[in-house]
Amino acid sequence: MLQFKPSLLTLALVAAGASMHAYAADTADVEAKAKAAKDAEIEVISVTGIRRSLQESQSLKMSSSSIVEAISAEDIGKLPDVSIAESLARLPGVAAQRLDGRANVISVRGMGPDFTTTTLNGREQATVNDNRSVEFDQYPSELLNRVVVYKTPDASLMAQGIGATVDMQTISPLAHGEQTIAIAARAEMNDLGALNSGSTDKGNRFSISYVDQFADDTIGIALGYAHMQSPNQEERWQAWGYPELDYDAANPKVLGGAKPFVRSSELTRDGYLAVLEYQPNDSFHSVLDIYYTDFNDEQRLRGIEIPGQWGAGGANDGITALESQDGLVTKGVINNAAVVVRNDVNFRDAQSLSIGWNNKYIINDNWSVQADVALSKADRTDIGMESYSGTGRGDGNGATDTLGFEMGADGNATFTHNLDYADPNLIKLGGPLSWGNPIGQDSQDGFINKPVIEDELKSVRLSAEYIFDDGALRSLEFGVNHGKREKNKLDQGFYLTSKAYPELATVPKQYLLTPTSLAFFGMGDMLSYDSLAMYRDGFYTETSAESVDLGRATNSWNVQEEVTIAFAKANLESELFGLPMSGNVGLQAVYTDQSSDGSVAGVENGLVTKTPITDGETYTEWLPSINLGFEVGDGQMLRFAAARTLSRARMDKMNANVSFDYNEAGSGGVNWSGKAGNPHLMPWLARQYDISYENYFSDQGYFAAAVFYKDLENFVFDQSALINFGAIFPDKGGNPIGSVTQPQNGNGGYVRGLELSLSLDFGMYADVLEGFGTILSGTYSESEVKETSDSEATTLPGLSKKTFNATVYYENSGFSARVSSRYRSDFLGEVTEISLKRTNVNIKAENVVDAQIGYDFSQSGIDALYGLSVLFQVNNLTNEPFSSYFHEDERLVRDFQNYGRNYMLGLNYKF
Template identity: 30%
Template sequence: MKLKRNVLAVALASGLCMAFGVQVAAAQTTTQQTGTNTTGTSTTSTTSANQTSGSPKSQQQLAKSLSTVTVTGFNGSVEKSIDYQRYADTIQNVVTAADIGGLPDQSIADSLTHLPGVSAERIAGQASQINIRGLSGDFILTTLDGREQPSTTGTNYTAFDQYPSELINMATVYKSSQASLIEGGVAGTIAMETANPLENTKDQTLNVDARGSWDGQANDVPRADPLGYRLSVAYQGKFLDNTLGVGVGFAQMYQPHVAEQFVGEASDGGLYQLNKNSPQQAYLPEGVQVQQNGGEERRTGYLGTVAWKPTDELQLTADTFFSKFDNSSYGYGMRSQNYYQNNTQVTDPVFSSLGTVIGGTVTSNSPAQGGQFSNETTLDNYTTDTTIFSGGLNLKWNHGNWHVESDLSLSHASSNEINVDATADPYTGLGTSNPQLMSQSANFLLAGRSIGNFSVANPGLYTNLNDMGLSRYGVYPYIYHDKDKAFRTSVQYDLPNNPVFSAIEAGVYANNHGYEADRSVYVYGSEWNTSPSTTNPEPPLTIPAADAQVTCWKGKFSGFPCFLTLNGPAILASHGIVANPVKNITDQSWSEIQSGSVDERTRDLFLMGDIDSQLFDHELTGNVGVRVSRQSQYAYGLQQVGNGEGILIVDGNGNSSTDYAPLKMGKTYTDYLPSLNLAYHLTDNDQVRFSASKVLSRPPINTMLAGAGSWVSDGQYNVWGGTSPLLQPLRATAFDTDYEHYFDDSTGAVTAGVFFKKVDSFVQNVTYNNFDFASIGITVPTNPATGKPYANGEYQTSYNAKGGDVRGLEASVTKTHFLPGIWSGLGFDANLALTNSNVHNPTNLAGPTTYIGLPGLSRRVASAAVFYDNGIFSARLSANYRSSFLSNTQIAVTNQLATFASETVYDFQASYNITKQISIVYQMLNLSNQPTRTYFGGSPQQTGTIQYFGRTSYLGFDLKL
């Protein structure tokens, strides 16, 4: 979409220094030169390509207000943000170029967490997935320069750490919707923007930012490198009498991946006899784990923009964005596993308040009793290479009352993740034809949200190469491709003399979205050597001394048993084995079933009127409109039909099968989505907002795969898969109301508001009995015994479960220049969001059934910052708090749904201008070394993960020419 009035574009160009990328300088409305900007955040109106802003009267007031701002640096940017807030049509929050470049942020995700009601999930210690108003990333639409962004996560949510903050000029969080916004954000829309070089305040600018980093946790992890760096270079130039603009940017980050973790694994909800000498039964966890994590992360981003404005009415822009993020992580330690399912004898048990065992002594059951318990040595590797490309051509034409914008784009994301899960165990008869797992024991005690205890009876056993053998080596690649081809255009006509509407706007949007998932697998051996066969024994492998190193613990984790750090590929190579993951149609058929593709096609129309009227002698602004969204979704995969009734498939090992048939399933639907946004101006400094809309988010793309496995029992055909292309979108009705008060001279604002969302459904897994497979196009194979199709049996799939309400309150306050003299540069901002929901789902991961809420919902989210800026020296201390929330990013053998405990993360930044061109910057992230802490269900005693990442310090310089 386009700007409502050209005056807003003029105001933006003259009022803001739209610098490109790195540490953008504040608008030079005075001769004072500032250093590194650490601009504040506020609810504002932006120049986003997919929104329309304020009435003509409001824009004139905005332009006038901006022209009077003479303060540079942090305070000046805060005050500009406060001015923009008054004239927004929607309820939204924004971070500007100076916010992003100046805050101590590793990615755009960190910058967004300073906004009210916005929080982040820390993955590997770094903000990644964003939650808005208690809803997870699957309910958020993300755009870059108005273009939908594909995902590197294999689902709908965006990994925002993929986007270098140095290359993003502005990011807006839309919390209320309007007809001109691309549909897809029940929680909200995050619109990122890159800079337009024609809006740069100077003809030529070159910015260089270089910072070295040091990770304080690296000293506790052997072979971990504590050093890292960030480097970015950005250039903007205007040529041909300011009609041609060129901008290029480069940003690279290298940092160590360092962590130590204590893991308590989940229960399966079953009751088991504790030991053979007692009939007592109890809930048991799967086990515990201690692990050291190391590795490195390298992110490289590129940006290029060419803007041509041959006349005052026409502008053509071509731009590209590319980001590559390589993450290589290893994990070494011990996993004491299989406490439950009668694999162990448990003595001296310690119980949680729910009756689940959280401590005791566990010993092996005899092999005759089916015992498969061991204190395993783990050697894990998680290597992920992700890329995002987003580019397109944009046209804007303004002629009198007519305004036209068209955009043609291509965006592509790919993710290549390789998960290596390998274990070693102690054996008798290692190297012989009949090795046997040794009997073992362990003591453990969970300590809730603190590091627990773990010890073994014979610690020397696990560092003795004569007894330790590599039991299993599994390689599991996950490859995803996500592509969007889109076109949008809008036409706006101004109505300067209309008493109600200032403009009308209409547009179309078309997007072809393709998604591909490709799975493969390689497995040598079996855990605890449980499944050798005469044709393929694959026994435990002896470990050469050169491929093992004894490793012990330091710091908070000192006292845990020492273990062997093993070189898995080298151990395989010493035995003439090379891991070669491929699709496997025989004993790992899930690799074929979970591979497939989804084709989504969106065709939207919208019509919107911009309101600028008078009601009871007060100005009323906003918009009203409707968006019509038509969506088709079809998935392609393989269905296991059995009995040779499928097509011939040959896998990567050369094995063949005719038990699988191609499957295509899907549906088409249309939604009518009205929206209303109103701002009633009570006084020059006070206004009330109201918005109402129907919104939707597409089902998570990975839940719409069509592949399905099957089994036959008691004459019934049963299907498993856990996904469904027949899912409905996640529809919701949303209401918002806000009150806003502004202090004189734009020196501050106080806002408060409430919101309510009625979400119709959430995607969950379900098992149907006696399901009519023919009704959804699944073929039931023939029973050879009867010559007729099998009877309908179980269907394990995804479905639209009953939804619920999400409601809350948000408040924020910002104030600058409240002290005289040299302290006039002191300011602060703070915000608080309270969110609740009536959605409660059962879980047995903590043992007995407890109830949990919505993933991503924290009842309390808050942030605060105190800042000082006098033009030469600036400093900022900030804190982000969120209460406990649910997520499926529990770090264990597999992802598990766990509750993340409340946390507060503190960051600090200071800068000093040596000259007008050079400044020195110091930052420290995570001042208090806040760990990530999780637990299962409603029991904080049932430890999930306690993970420490350490503090990260940066020291560097900014050069502006």
């Protein structure tokens, strides 16, 4: 008989925090343990704060049949960090990528965001970005009870990912078992100050949660609201690139151009949660949960764009190199330079809605059935506006400057200048460089992007479980899940021309703002104005980019998916080789019908023409899985897992769009060429193998070591393909077969690695150390992915070879303190470039440190303050920058972002 059982403390923690997560492999176990704890009349154990979170997370890891990591709330509405992504990034094998100073998306075991699936209460989520990866800052951490990372899947896990499945879970009010009202408030400040006129460096957070039970504990309700108004400030150096001086490879590289600026943003998010749970008897259990967030990010970006070597002959007379070092010009002069003064705006308005209804009915001691229906929706509207001003319209006009520059040790440049860029009589509205001619020569005075994303995912799941009375086969689960998803992108872009064209326009006084300081790179103050207000008041003429820009014409798309999954899973409990053994073995059959609506676009007589097209693919994949755990000693588990897993292709690459160029006199008789999406893309597939040793030596202490190997069956590369254009344009002559570049499934490779983690409560070893503890983890990963067996290895997006996490904490007599550090080595990450397009760049290693201290007055002995606690937090304590670079030379900085520190002071009250 299996002897590896959780302690009474573990049972109590699981019972107190058990989720209604419908799809988790161990749902039945959790419910049984909760009932066992209640039947045994286990009293509430006084474990709070950091240690409660660690103990419950450890109990989940210990009792799961899969290899998992978990984060649990320290209390109602209180996850350990200010964001979910930051908490996840402290787990073994998990790393976060920052966006605008906050953790945004994650990589797991070297697999980037594309390979990780995120669910809420077991249901896959629609997303606000162009792909499937969830942006975790959309989800208020105050409304979540725990997050579980499934590193190995089982057949009952409907939303699998090659990297992992991340399941965010809300509270179960009946399992919570008592009435609770929790209120939290935070004041927030960024230490860089308000860098842009009209911005703020101060923010606030507020949340309230209510949990209660009624009708003899047969009805439970949980309600939550979380508000956040968070300031972000940033000093950013951004380079165009580094060509060779005089375009001769024998010469050193030099700055091609730069776009440094300061960014001030205000992120406002409102989140709402409602959970209604009904369990009138031991046979029937029903849960309805609703989760909604409204997310708004308003950014002001002001800076001066400086053409360097790439502007020679137009925007300047070239660069004179004064000093060079190891093939890079480190000091020089840009002669007769014309620059662009930029007043830009980025707005994002996004909403996410998730509704799920789960019903379970126990027919008898052997049979139970379950039904689950869900809807997830996400909508996003962006505005990305650029507004240009300078001393003259077009190349070679207006006053010029002599700019000196010197490259710093961190790859940034510092400039010297002569002109006053804050003078409204000198700097006027209009395009100072010859960038575009939408309505006439040099008539591009700005640009505005207005992409809209809509994503909707519906699902229904029917399943049953049969429990055997005895034998090694404990139970058999089987069922079917059907999901339907549709995602649309409407990519609108417009050239902006001042209505004063062809003259330059002085900024009207009502739009002028206090000048913005660009002292961080030496350019003094710059002219600042409310460009968005000017646009809304009709100051600009708009010209659709879609009518003249072939690439823009094929950026809009629609992708539909219908996925049906049939599954069966056998849960096992027996002995093998004299060792207690438990686990599961199962199989999924996954049928997918995918299609896309797009267009075939080309240019005729200077204008873009579009022809509608629809295309798609169907396929079936078989996904076996096995998870086995052996108790090799007291509190010691050896786990083995193997599975075939899939991650679906990026939806923005599955579009049916084709952009082409037709040339009647094409070389070699080939008249057609172009670029295309690929609605026939198959999913990424992998066979993965995991071995984990876990030693649980206390309720708050364990050591774990794991090795993993993912055999990637395929990967997606941009390759040449042949398309029959004659079927689309039968009236065209010549050879109808054309060559296009499109994403295709190519050769695969592998990802492999080692994970180590340790959690220690120092109070185990000496009374004087009571309350002190640490959590340490490290992961080493490596990969090799090739387009063909003979090609060079490709860098895997999201893979950092080394990640380390360390937390040292103290919690005793109401006092608490914690310092956490997370490190990840260099990696290939996805960022936004021109026209809000996404691209992969090399991102430099970083080490982010956060700290917090607090006191819980419930342990002060002062009755009037019972339930009150205070907390002070500092995010990015060491002011770690975010930096990306070109090629493999870290000196060639592409983007350097300085965020400063965020301070938060808050109160929590629970009654």
